[in-house]
Amino acid sequence: MMNDPRAVDTLLEGQPELLTTDEICTLMRVSQGTVLRWIKDQKLPVISVGPRLRRVQLSHFREWLLQADEIKD
Numbered sequence: 073m074m075n076d077p078r079a080v081d082t083l084l085e086g087q088p089e090l091l092t093t094d095e096i097c098t099l100m101r102v103s104q105g106t107v108l109r110w111i112k113d114q115k116l117p118v119i120s121v122g123p124r125l126r127r128v129q130l131s132h133f134r135e136w137l138l139q140a141d142e143i144k145d
Contacts, residue, residue, distance in 0.1 A: 080137045090119070090127040114140070 083099060091099075093107045100107070110116040111126070116136050118126040 075138050075140060077138060080134055083137075084130060084134055087130055089130050091130060091133060093126055093128070096128060096133070 087095070087099070093104060096107050097104055107116070111118055116128065117132040118128050120126055
């Protein structure tokens with residue numbers, strides 16, 4: 073099942089091209105641990121800028137949200 077593209081686009085409107093994990097936490101109203109688990113378990117694609125610095129490309133996050141059947145927090 074695919075999520076509604078209009079709802080996803082509304083959620084992401086005005087966001088920067090590269091999102092921090094903190095920005096994703098705020099958008100999705102979840103903890104940092106949840107976002108890190110999504111990265112590890114549910115394969116949220118990230119760009120590693122350093123050993124502890126990650127960014128998520130907005131277009132990849134959008135696609136991940138659209139394809140997510142049920143996001144577990």
